Amino acid sequence: MELGFTEDERRFRAEVRRTLIEQVPERIRQAVREEKPLPRAWMVEAQRILNRNGYAVPHWPIAWGGRDWSAVKRAILAEEIDRAGVPKPLPFNVALIGPVIAAFGSEAQKRRFLPPIANLDLWFCQGFSEPGAGSDLASLRMAAVREGDHYRVSGQKIWTTYAHKADWIFCLVRTGQGGRKHEGISFLLIDLRTPGIEIRPIRTIDGYHHLNEVFFDDVRVPVENLVGEEGKGWDYARYLLGQERTSMGNVGFSRRRLDRVRELAGPLLDDPGYRRRLTWAEIELKALEITQMRVVANERPPSAGPDPKTSILKVKGGELLQTAAGLLLDALGPEALTAGFPQAAAEEPFQGHDARSALVSAYFSSRKYSIFGGANEIQRNILAKAVLGLGKAA
Amino acid sequence: MNFEPDEEQRLLAASVARLFEDHGAQPSADPVRQWRDYRDMGLLGLPFAEANGGHGGRFEDVMLVMEAYGRALGQVPYPAVALLAGRLLEAAGGPTAQALLAEMIAGTKRVALALYEPGRRYRWDDPATAAECDGEGWTLTGAKIAVLGADRETVLLCPATTAEGLRLLAVPAGTAGVAMEMLPTPDGRQAANVRCDDARIPAAAEIGDPARNPALIAAAVDGAIAAACAEMVGAMERLLGLTVDYLGVRRQFGVAIGSFQALQHRAADMLMAIEQARSMTIHAVAMLDAPAAERTVAVAAAKALVNRSSRFVGQQAIQLHGGMGLTAEYPAGRYFQRLTVLENLFGDTGHHLDIVERAGV
Numbered sequence: 001m002e003l004g005f006t007e008d009e010r011r012f013r014a015e016v017r018r019t020l021i022e023q024v025p026e027r028i029r030q031a032v033r034e035e036k037p038l039p040r041a042w043m044v045e046a047q048r049i050l051n052r053n054g055y056a057v058p059h060w061p062i063a064w065g066g067r068d069w070s071a072v073k074r075a076i077l078a079e080e081i082d083r084a085g086v087p088k089p090l091p092f093n094v095a096l097i098g099p100v101i102a103a104f105g106s107e108a109q110k111r112r113f114l115p116p117i118a119n120l121d122l123w124f125c126q127g128f129s130e131p132g133a134g135s136d137l138a139s140l141r142m143a144a145v146r147e148g149d150h151y152r153v154s155g156q157k158i159w160t161t162y163a164h165k166a167d168w169i170f171c172l173v174r175t176g177q178g179g180r181k182h183e184g185i186s187f188l189l190i191d192l193r194t195p196g197i198e199i200r201p202i203r204t205i206d207g208y209h210h211l212n213e214v215f216f217d218d219v220r221v222p223v224e225n226l227v228g229e230e231g232k233g234w235d236y237a238r239y240l241l242g243q244e245r246t247s248m249g250n251v252g253f254s255r256r257r258l259d260r261v262r263e264l265a266g267p268l269l270d271d272p273g274y275r276r277r278l279t280w281a282e283i284e285l286k287a288l289e290i291t292q293m294r295v296v297a298n299e300r301p302p303s304a305g306p307d308p309k310t311s312i313l314k315v316k317g318g319e320l321l322q323t324a325a326g327l328l329l330d331a332l333g334p335e336a337l338t339a340g341f342p343q344a345a346a347e348e349p350f351q352g353h354d355a356r357s358a359l360v361s362a363y364f365s366s367r368k369y370s371i372f373g374g375a376n377e378i379q380r381n382i383l384a385k386a387v388l389g390l391g392k393a394a
Numbered sequence: 395m396n397f398e399p400d401e402e403q404r405l406l407a408a409s410v411a412r413l414f415e416d417h418g419a420q421p422s423a424d425p426v427r428q429w430r431d432y433r434d435m436g437l438l439g440l441p442f443a444e445a446n447g448g449h450g451g452r453f454e455d456v457m458l459v460m461e462a463y464g465r466a467l468g469q470v471p472y473p474a475v476a477l478l479a480g481r482l483l484e485a486a487g488g489p490t491a492q493a494l495l496a497e498m499i500a501g502t503k504r505v506a507l508a509l510y511e512p513g514r515r516y517r518w519d520d521p522a523t524a525a526e527c528d529g530e531g532w533t534l535t536g537a538k539i540a541v542l543g544a545d546r547e548t549v550l551l552c553p554a555t556t557a558e559g560l561r562l563l564a565v566p567a568g569t570a571g572v573a574m575e576m577l578p579t580p581d582g583r584q585a586a587n588v589r590c591d592d593a594r595i596p597a598a599a600e601i602g603d604p605a606r607n608p609a610l611i612a613a614a615v616d617g618a619i620a621a622a623c624a625e626m627v628g629a630m631e632r633l634l635g636l637t638v639d640y641l642g643v644r645r646q647f648g649v650a651i652g653s654f655q656a657l658q659h660r661a662a663d664m665l666m667a668i669e670q671a672r673s674m675t676i677h678a679v680a681m682l683d684a685p686a687a688e689r690t691v692a693v694a695a696a697k698a699l700v701n702r703s704s705r706f707v708g709q710q711a712i713q714l715h716g717g718m719g720l721t722a723e724y725p726a727g728r729y730f731q732r733l734t735v736l737e738n739l740f741g742d743t744g745h746h747l748d749i750v751e752r753a754g755v
Contacts, residue, residue, distance in 0.1 A: 337540040
């Protein structure tokens with residue numbers, strides 16, 4: 001046992017912290033700390049800096065830019081990125097589609113996609129959810145019908161984060177009927193400039209535009225954009241969900257939010273009721289930090305699928321971000337009402353009347369942490385079934 | 395005890411419900427027309443004595459109206475103008491206040507109470523805004539924030555510190571030296587931040603007097619809090635209704651998600667939170683005529699509990715709606731935004747718990 005960080009891990013943390021502060025411009029880190037939505041160009045700029053330092057895709061195969069770093073070190077890296085206010089490397093690129101292409105893609109796909117994905121020269125969004133397939137993802141219906149050297153794709157995806165900023169979308173599509181509903185699903189890469197694709201914004205309760213619906217009307221997709229084998233898409237999706245979990249708990253992000261609470265709470269820090277809520281949040285964060293490291297240190301081969309205990313990180317990490325957002329909202333008092341609220345589905349950093357407006361938005365936006373990527377109800381089902389053995393296997 | 399509305403109250407509740415739902419259904423609301431509808435239905439005069447040109451309604455009537463307003467997500471600033479500023483004018487009395495009240499009831503003038511200041515949270519009894527008298531009138535300087543119900547034609551009732559104590563000045567928003575910034579609130583309404591720089595206010599614009607003002611304002615605020623509690627109960631009730639409907643129609647894994655026991659229990663918890671909130675709202679309304687100390691504790695206890703219910707019900711409603719709850723277009727999100735604003739209004743949960751604790755309850 002080695003219950004603390006090793007000397008080597010501590011050195012690594014210090015080096016990462018120094019590098020991030022030196023190289024990522026303060027204007028970007030400040031906007032992230034203030035929780036303002038970033039312009040696309042700033043996100044690209046930040047990811048290129050990370051990539052240059054080997055920080056964007058350390059979990060990838062070494063041949064494609066990965067590093068031979070332990071999962072603990074990668075978790076330290078993810079935490080420091082969040083703490084420093086550096087935008088995370090785009091998760092759709094580096095945590096989701098990249099590893100799937102690296103594992104199951106053709107050599108041509110790897111050469112074509114992996115370097116620009118790592119460098120955010122190419123921006124992917126995720127086309128999984130559909131109006132009738134959310135928690136029950138395998139019910140998806142978007143159809144891809146093979147015709148010679150291409151597929152004809154028709155259907156709809158929803159809740160697609162940043163589709164309006166993306167170049168490509170990776171989609172689960174139905175290529176076969178009959179059998180169990182997990183069968184007949186395939187994994188396609190689709191260029192968003194292809195004719196027949198329409199992206200419509202979904203404005204959310206935080207006043208911003210991050211989400212979209214994406215409509216596909218008889219879209220022609222070359223067969224070369226199929227990842228792996230036809231009909232194996234569900235396996236690849238499971239592999240994808242078992243990928244990089246080192247930042248699942250959002251430890252660094254919660255740390256940053258609680259620091260912000262201390263900056264803004266002022267006299268409330270002397271209020272015993274408020275103080276106690278903050279103290280509990282700090283204790284929860286410490287527990288989460290260690291639970292995160294315990295899950296991370298227990299490395300499993302990706303083929304084993306997701307570690308069911310990552311569900312603990314998802315639920316507890318999301319709840320803590322929500323708690324911290326509530327503390328921030330309450331710290332604003334009546335000023336939350338007139339900090340200004342974005343009205344016209346703001347895209348770029350909202351030029352609100354003061355920096356606090358973004359925190360009011362963050363309270364509303366934080367409800368998403370218990371909904372997306374498998375709602376907390378689904379995570380609890382996983383824990384009950386896969387860890388505790390209650391009920392039937394999913 | 396009898397918690398059932400009488401015949402007249404049932405009629406009132408039914409007709410305001412119809413009006414508010416009509417307003418809510420209008421794609422682009424015309425606030426001027428809506429305000430006229432409130433006047434024509436007698437709502438602007440509802441809570442005021444007949445001697446003051448009102449309709450002599452009781453707090454219970456106001457509660458019914460505000461529940462309906464909450465259910466329909468009312469947009470016009472009825473609670474801020476009539477139930478807070480209007481009630482303060484009536485309690486203060488005197489020619490200036492009575493004239494303003496008459497115009498407010500007639501629908502020709504808006505009034506709003508500028509209660510809060512930057513950096514002072516919910517404290518209003520010791521304003522940094524100050525007024526000096528030079529024999530002819532007042533010179534007013536200071537900043538007020540989050541004034542709901544105010545627009546550029548509103549008469550602002552501004553508490554100000556003077557050598558003699560807390561004065562209340564009626565300041566038309568257009569007065570020279572008064573700058574107003576209208577800002578969108580998270581629930582799609584507007585509130586004003588106001589700056590007064592050496593604004594000249596005639597001596598006759600004073601309302602109330604320093605000896606009575608703190609008690610007058612406290613009573614008006616308590617009445618407005620009780621009204622906000624009723625609005626929150628109405629909003630929560632409708633939000634739970636939307637949620638239960640959604641649980642019935644949203645299908646995943648081949649069944650309506652409302653068939654999952656975990657979600658049924660969550661909805662049942664929401665129901666209990668709302669019923670407890672309704673009970674405390676009734677308690678607050680019943681205590682509005684009690685001596686100030688008892689009234690204030692009852693109202694604070696009510697707001698604390700209604701706030702807690704509201705945060706729970708709002709957050710869970712979004713959760714049970716999944717992604718749909720996060721969209722600005724679907725009504726659940728708008729109710730959550732409204733409840734979040736109301737929770738903040740007149741003091742958050744911690745603020746009201748402090749009041750109850752300080753009273754030694």
